[in-house]
Amino acid sequence: MASVTYDHVVKRYTADVTVVKDFNVDIKDKEFMVLVGPSGCGKSTALRMLAGLEAITEGKILIGDRVVNNVAAKDRDIAMVFQSYALYPHMSVYDNMAFPLQMAHMKKSEIDKRVRNASRILGLDNFLKRKPRALSGGQRQRVALGRAIVRSPKVFLLDEPLSNLDAKLRGQTRVELQKLHRDLQTTFIYVTHDQVEAMTMGDRIAIMNAGILQQVGTPGEIYDHPANLFVAGFIGTPTMNFIPANVTNGSAKASGFEVKLPKALPAGSKGTLGFRPEAVTDRTTDGGTTLDMKVDVVERLGSDQYLYGSVGGDQLTARVDPRMAVAPGDRVRLGLDTRGLHFFDGESEQALL
Amino acid sequence: MDFGVLLTDLPTLVVVILGVPALIGAYIVGSEFLVRRLSDKRRPQVRPWFWVGPALFLVAAYLLLPAIGTVFQSFENNNGNFIGLGNYESQFANFPTGGAWVAIRNNVFFWLIFYTLFTLAFGLILAVLFDRVLYENIVKSLIFMPMAISSVALGVIWNFMYQYQSPGESQLGTMNALVTFVLHHDPVSWLQDQWPTPTFNILNNLALIGAATWGITGFALVILSAALKGIPADLLEAARVDGAGELTIFRRVIFPLMMPTIVVVGTTLVIFALKAFDVVYVMTAGNYGTDVLAYRMYNQLYTAGNSGGASAVAIILLIAVVPVLIFNLRQFRAVEARR
Structure with missing residues (x-):
């Protein structure tokens, strides 16, 4: 549980390729923040900088009060759900979920307790011994969620976690993610290109375009008072x-x-x-x-x-x-x-x- | 056969140029004609046999039959008389230094273990390190370069590397230059010195294996590197976010995912190790306790004129290689099936 602050963050690959420009957002503790924008707008890069998977060119990112610019991904105490789920194909569902706990040198009995608890919440009890390739897309998605929640991380990052699901499952999972957020009482940062997901799930939404933050606000504020032409056109169908x-x-x-x-x-x-x-x-x-x-x-x-x-x-x-x-x-x-x-x-x- | 006859004997030339394609064409048309007359159900069962038929015939004619002939020859003396297991008895006589024992020890112990392990270890380490290097393709090409060198040239190069001059003289071989200059040690006669004992001369065998490893590491590197690239980047990122350090990621994620490929490369290297010949032939001619089975087979046949003995060695080698070959093929199929 922690707040997250982006303070004048810039990501530049080469002198003339800047994918995130002067990005400033304060994400409150326990908030469900959605980063939304068209593909290539820099939202995933912003998330990956927070995860420690991309270096920060300029500015600061804080988790809680701690500047994490030079903290390795493994030491940031965050969990991330990838679009592809990124499950370890050679490990069983149980081992996939136990992996982050083993990395934290947790006791075996505690690992077992947490994995079983998470699998009960996500309805994965009967699949613990299976390998990811023997699971359906929706089940894999749950394992990816389970691997993230077992750790009780400070911040929970989700990078387009629903885009590989079919429309019906996506609708269900959207609701379940909101329940999960309420139960876990943790900061969620959710990246999507789908404005419906952004509107329905976010406590607040940050809209990006071409590397520039356009507007931050609650779904209602953004819908009723778009700050500019881009936001007005992007939100609403x-x-x-x-x-x-x-x-x-x-x-x-x-x-x-x-x-x-x-x-x-x-x-x-x-x-x-x-x-x-x-x-x-x-x-x-x-x-x-x-x-x-x-x-x-x-x-x-x-x-x-x-x-x-x-x-x-x-x-x-x-x-x-x-x-x-x-x-x-x-x-x-x-x-x-x-x-x-x-x-x-x-x-x-x-x-x- | 004297192919010059084709130029003087024009009718034969015409037959070769026109007759061979005509024969192949007739085979294809004829077999298709026969297959078409079969019922719809039988046709897909029969047709593949017509198409693999020529290949099966060639394998049988040029591989299987000579192999069977070699088996028979291994039971005969040089006059073609059946002598039972006599050839094998003389190859397995006087353990541990007589017969083929030195060659068997070198192949099955030194070469199989060290050549395979060194090559796999270097290939894997380089593949993982080069994956993080900016000019990866250039560096990989450099390591792959020795694969382009004839193994005879490789042997000559490494003979220079291992050259020995008496203590006190300036050392022309790179290895001894290092030994004398850096370690202040007397020069080592790498290829002749049967250190530590003549019955367990690991030093000069390792010197040969080192040269062969230098030549083959590029092969292992390229295949292992391709397997490494096949691991999705987000798996490694997920492991990083999950709190794993780079060494743990290698041990728990990269290595297990590369394992099927490592096994295929490893068993291929085992087969190469068992068939080792050229480096030994060029660098020591099997002297100083560095003989290997393939070189012993060559020696028995051409130097000793002992065709029965050579055949027996060939069969011993074949028996050693075949189980590895079968395992390798199965494993390769398993890797392909998992894609």
């Missing part, structure tokens, strides 16, 4: 609508509509208006903004209905009542809820609203 717009006289003017902004922005600003599909509904209000949409595609999901179409010269997505009768080619009048409105500066792409 279907993605947020982005409409080029100019600000004149307290309202934003797009090609097909004009909307009054809830907060004054300097007149003449150019940028991107952003709103999520659920802000565009079939409920129109008097005096509210209405959009005249030409529907191209209708997607019915049962609980929701998404309309993809154009307003003026811009493409956008709306989430409407599933009972609304609409067909491709129709023109519909939709209401825009201005409470969920964002405006991103044209140059800096930072959120102004």
Whole structure:
């Protein structure tokens, strides 16, 4: 159990290849922190620097109060679950889980107690004598988790642990990991490229892109108040609508509509208006903004209905009542809820609203 | 056979150029024609035999039959008369210095143990160390280089390395230069000195084995290095995070995962050790108690003119090699099956 601090951390391979740039995050004790971003954004490198598998070029990483820059991986008292699981193929499930405890020179009876306890929690009791190759993907994943939890480490690192599971198992394991986090009362740092995993599991989320930390916050904060265009587009499915717009006289003017902004922005600003599909509904209000949409595609999901179409010269997505009768080619009048409105500066792409 | 006849006798040349491919073609077409007439069920059972048939024929004609002939010859004297186990009796006579005993001891004891162990140990250590070196491929090529040298040249090179000049004179051999200059010891006659005793002369045998090891380490290195590369990097990273030091990782993760390959390389080296010939032939000609079975076979046949004795030695060698060969093939298949 410990906090983790990234203090101005930089990872540079060569003079012009920098994969992590000035990375600063404080991860609290017992927190479930998710590092999320597209592939190649530096999230795994950030995690591997914490694990001690990559050297830190600049800055400091602290586990608790201790700077670990020059501490070897084996002495950092962390556990890691790898994407490939990295089980030792020549050892049985039992020995795989006992290995880190043997490395810590623990007594045999204590090792046995801990391994049996972990295998009971993970439902691996009947597989202890098997070799990893005789297990299914989901079982291997559990062994990898078991190998990590037996040690009661200070920090628990997970590098895309669900990406090799099928969709159903992934959903189940997501829930189980959250339970595990609650039971173990340990700091979890979880790396993923899947924003659904990030939103559902994290106490807080750190979003990275191109080596730069974009925003840190709770899932709610990030969803409702994205700090910039990248975060707004990365979180949420279907993605947020982005409409080029100019600000004149307290309202934003797009090609097909004009909307009054809830907060004054300097007149003449150019940028991107952003709103999520659920802000565009079939409920129109008097005096509210209405959009005249030409529907191209209708997607019915049962609980929701998404309309993809154009307003003026811009493409956008709306989430409407599933009972609304609409067909491709129709023109519909939709209401825009201005409470969920964002405006991103044209140059800096930072959120102004 | 005088192949020059083919140039003067044109019809024969034409037959060779056209006839051989025609015969092969006819064999393929003919056997396919026969196979097609079989039922759907029998066809896949029979067809492979037609295709391996020529290879089986060649192995039988050039390997199996001569081997059987050698077995018969080992029971005959030089006039072709059956003498039972007489040849074997003389090879196994006068333990421990008579007959083939010195050669058997050198092969089965010194060469088999030290040649195999040295080569495996050097190959493994170098493979693991080079894995962490920046210019790995260049360094590996350097170690592999002796494999490109003819083993006769290798023997000559190492003869220079082991050269001996009387004490007080300047030493031309690298080894004795080191011994006199660094250790301030009298020069050692590496190849002739039967140290510690003539019945257990480990020194000059090790000198030969050292030269042969130098020549073969590249082979072990390349195969073991490939096996090492086959171990996923994240296994080693997982072990590091699990709290294992680099030596523990080698002992508990790398070594066990390389074991199947080590066994295959090891048994291959055992076969090489049992068949050792060239280094001994060039460097000592089997003198000073450094004889080996393959060289003794050569000597019996060409120097002593004793074809029966040579055949008996050949069969002794064959009996020693075959079990290792079978084990090696099985192990190799097991490694392949695990991929």
